[in-house]
Amino acid sequence: MFKKYQLVFSTTVKEYFAYRLNFVLWRLRMFIYLASTYFFWQAVFEKNITFGHYDKSAILSYILYVSLISNFVFGTRTSDIAAEINDGSIINWLLKPISFFRLYMAKDLVDKIMNIAFSLFEVWLIVYFFKAPLIAPKNILLASLFFINGLAISFYVNMMLSFIGFWTTEVWAPRFVFMIMVLFAAGTYFPLDILPPLLYKIMIMTPFPYLFFMTTRTLVGRTDGFVLFEVLISFFWVIACFFLAKRIWKKGNKSFSFWGR
Amino acid sequence: MISVNNLSKVYKVHQRRSNLLADIFFRKYKEIVALDKVSFSIGENELVGFIGPNGAGKTTTLKILSGVLYPSSGNVNIWGFYPFDKKPDFLKQIAFIMGQRNQLVWDLPAIDTFKLNQAVYEVPENEFKKTVGELSELLDCRDLVYKPVKTLSMGERMKMELIAALIHQPKIIFLDEPTIGLDIFSQEAVRNFIKRYQQEFKKTIILTSHYLEDVKRLAKRLIVIDKGKILHDGNLKDILAKFSNEKFVSIILEKEIDETELSDIGQLVSYKFPKAVFKVKKNQLAEKISVISKKIPFADLNIEEERIEEVVKKMF
Numbered sequence: 202m203f204k205k206y207q208l209v210f211s212t213t214v215k216e217y218f219a220y221r222l223n224f225v226l227w228r229l230r231m232f233i234y235l236a237s238t239y240f241f242w243q244a245v246f247e248k249n250i251t252f253g254h255y256d257k258s259a260i261l262s263y264i265l266y267v268s269l270i271s272n273f274v275f276g277t278r279t280s281d282i283a284a285e286i287n288d289g290s291i292i293n294w295l296l297k298p299i300s301f302f303r304l305y306m307a308k309d310l311v312d313k314i315m316n317i318a319f320s321l322f323e324v325w326l327i328v329y330f331f332k333a334p335l336i337a338p339k340n341i342l343l344a345s346l347f348f349i350n351g352l353a354i355s356f357y358v359n360m361m362l363s364f365i366g367f368w369t370t371e372v373w374a375p376r377f378v379f380m381i382m383v384l385f386a387a388g389t390y391f392p393l394d395i396l397p398p399l400l401y402k403i404m405i406m407t408p409f410p411y412l413f414f415m416t417t418r419t420l421v422g423r424t425d426g427f428v429l430f431e432v433l434i435s436f437f438w439v440i441a442c443f444f445l446a447k448r449i450w451k452k453g454n455k456s457f458s459f460w461g462r
Numbered sequence: 463m464i465s466v467n468n469l470s471k472v473y474k475v476h477q478r479r480s481n482l483l484a485d486i487f488f489r490k491y492k493e494i495v496a497l498d499k500v501s502f503s504i505g506e507n508e509l510v511g512f513i514g515p516n517g518a519g520k521t522t523t524l525k526i527l528s529g530v531l532y533p534s535s536g537n538v539n540i541w542g543f544y545p546f547d548k549k550p551d552f553l554k555q556i557a558f559i560m561g562q563r564n565q566l567v568w569d570l571p572a573i574d575t576f577k578l579n580q581a582v583y584e585v586p587e588n589e590f591k592k593t594v595g596e597l598s599e600l601l602d603c604r605d606l607v608y609k610p611v612k613t614l615s616m617g618e619r620m621k622m623e624l625i626a627a628l629i630h631q632p633k634i635i636f637l638d639e640p641t642i643g644l645d646i647f648s649q650e651a652v653r654n655f656i657k658r659y660q661q662e663f664k665k666t667i668i669l670t671s672h673y674l675e676d677v678k679r680l681a682k683r684l685i686v687i688d689k690g691k692i693l694h695d696g697n698l699k700d701i702l703a704k705f706s707n708e709k710f711v712s713i714i715l716e717k718e719i720d721e722t723e724l725s726d727i728g729q730l731v732s733y734k735f736p737k738a739v740f741k742v743k744k745n746q747l748a749e750k751i752s753v754i755s756k757k758i759p760f761a762d763l764n765i766e767e768e769r770i771e772e773v774v775k776k777m778f
């Protein structure tokens with residue numbers, strides 16, 4: 202039963218090795234982002250102030266952990282789907298006794314693992330050479346819960362964004378909007394809870410903070426006690442995204458005309 | 463086994479408008495009727511050819527039969543399955559092969575795709591080995607499976623595609639223009655493969671092609687389709703009998719004769735000494751032959767059917 206997804210996994214790994222250089226260059230870019238964010242915050246904390254309940258070591262740890270976790274959460278192959286819809290090659294998968302969602306979970310896992318492997322190395326470089334004050338991870342159980350929910354939300358949102366390809370070839374537009382929102386509202390460059398409380402309260406109603414911000418915040422121990430509300434909202438978004446993605450998939454399959462001779 | 467009843471497919475084509483907002487929220491659609499109440503049924507181990515001009519609805523039919531497309535109306539039933547449901551038990555018994563569309567992983571050797579398919583279709587190892595062996599034997603390409611797909615020629619790649627698609631030993635095979643874009647040698651190889659494969663393994667094959675050669679060589683039964691409607695469904699002989707009312711009489715002359723003299727006898731299609739060919743209405747055949755034998759000394763006389771290409775062309 203799982204053998205097929207195992208094979209999808211190993212075949213995808215082989216494909217990655219056919220494009221080693223591409224991948225290394227991509228990682229180099231990601232490393233530059235990470236390093237610049239890290240040094241930005243280090244410069245800000247020269248005078249050892251605090252932001253909200255983040256002191257220097259907390260915020261630098263946050264940046265490093267976010268880098269690791271977001272790399273894993275965002276690792277995906279789903280951006281191929283729109284092209285597969287458009288050129289009709291998706292038919293190859295549709296007509297096989299395999300679940301399309303699980304297929305892409307397996308493929309995504311490859312991308313995630315490749316990314317995290319490099320990411321671990323990059324974070325280690327910074328910790329080792331710049332003596333980063335890394336806080337030991339805390340609240341692992343709660344963090345894992347947020348982590349898994351973040352993975353699920355990210356996966357189903359990615360699937361939905363790809364399925365737009367059933368209706369239009371301009372799939373980049375919604376994905377672009379999504380990425381802008383992520384940049385702004387997911388907490389890649391700073392912890393969201395240093396924002397004004399009202400803005401923060403509004404934000405945590407959206408799915409974005411549940412991608413990896415909640416996980417990281419929990420790991421660096423900056424959760425103020427009671428998080429049941431956040432847990433519930435994260436589950437809400439997992440369930441909502443799951444059903445929406447499935448629905449769009451069904452609808453797309455019915456209405457799409459599958460181009461090609 | 464396959465039964466299709468009043469099947470219709472209407473494509474809705476989104477008509478782009480210059481106003482982006484109107485384009486998104488008030489979409490206009492044009493309807494294209496690709497299949498119009500088509501009915502037929504196909505039994506076990508049949509090899510059926512679909513022919514028809516561009517846009518006739520051949521590919522649309524195969525896409526519905528395989529479960530890719532959702533039909534607009536009508537019934538499709540394959541061993542009790544409704545193809546669009548894509549039940550695993552159904553999918554395991556079919557294969558859909560489209561010329562020039564590949565499933566092979568481009569950067570890896572074909573064997574990797576074979577193994578992936580083996581896992582996907584849950585084919586036991588010994589069966590897998592046997593099938594790959596037999597198929598590469600039939601296609602004469604044993605050593606190609608370990609070469610990266612991107613380094614293969616087009617004909618070689620098509621052979622690998624065929625193996626990849628047949629690893630799970632499907633009972634029904636849909637072939638949409640399997641020889642398109644191939645050189646004549648590869649076309650021949652693919653044709654021979656399909657023929658032998660069908661004979662040896664007793665499969666149901668439904669084939670479309672632009673090349674009449676494919677259909678003529680492979681299929682006993684032809685379904686002729688145009689503008690979404692079936693014009694004829696029967697074997698080659700029936701089509702000739704129904705739609706061809708002319709025959710060709712060719713003779714080998716003993717000595718050279720003036721062309722006008724030949725033209726007097728009947729409609730001369732070609733004349734190049736020693737061979738002359740007449741086109742004759744079927745009902746005048748006996749009469750014409752007796753005239754020819756009386757007037758012209760010949761060494762040999764042959765009666766030939768009109769070519770299927772010509773017959774089919776006249777049908778549309």
Ligand SMILES: Nc1ncnc2c1ncn2[C@@H]1O[C@H](COP(=O)(O)OP(=O)(O)OP(=O)(O)O)[C@@H](O)[C@H]1O
Nearest residue numbers: 458459460462473496515516517518519520521522
């Ligand atoms: N995805 C699609 N969207 C809209 N119209 C389509 C689509 N696919 C096919 N059509 C239209 O439906 C009709 C039938 O197309 P189909 O592809 O079935 O023809 P075909 O017999 O396979 O032709 P060909 O010999 O050129 O491959 C054509 O008029 C075609 O333009």
Ligand SMILES: [Mg+2]
Nearest residue numbers: 462520521522
């Ligand atoms: Mg076609």
